[in-house]
Amino acid sequence: GQQLNQSPQSMFIQEGEDVSMNCTSSSIFNTWLWYKQDPGEGPVLLIALYKAGELTSNGRLTAQFGITRKDSFLNISASIPSDVGIYFCAGRAGSYQLTFGKGTKLSVIP
């Protein structure tokens, strides 16, 4: 089956720093979704990507759909304490099936 490797697993950064995380797949996807999950809450959709090479921003967040269609990255600029949480990537190959990464746990040190 499809596998998604999300890295890093966790990261500690200083407030104000930029953050970068990525996901790589063993197979081609035609959709990438990035989610953030706060403790005790459900995943919240941050950015959706539909085309290879697509670069999309949502405030301080920027995500790109890799041109090989096997990877995607998410950048957060000028991190703030409320950015703390677990970030998940999810890829879709064409059907309803979404494959989720294991998540990147982000901690922001004030």
Added chain:
Amino acid sequence: DAGVIQSPRHEVTEMGQEVTLRCKPISGHNSLFWYRQTMMRGLELLIYFNNNVPIDDSGMPEDRFSAKMPNASFSTLKIQPSEPRDSAVYFCASSFGQGGTGELFFGEGSRLTVL
């Protein structure tokens, strides 16, 4: 607009008891998904409904698990009898689009603890 609504948010029960989790998808969405989240396995798809019809239930762990969607605005996930290994957070999610390919929106989850 209301998002996906799940109840209960927390459920603590004893092994052997029946558990029923409920979900109201976003109005107008035609696909509904039930996921289970654990530390070990992450997010796992249990079952997918499209236009109220179960399309893929291959992720349902055992016959103890069943799900229904009697109409476009309501779904249930039932576990009977429950076991301690069923302890997890269960998420309902919905989307709009052909064949369940739209953007997926999650509810806040139902945290189940089976003692």
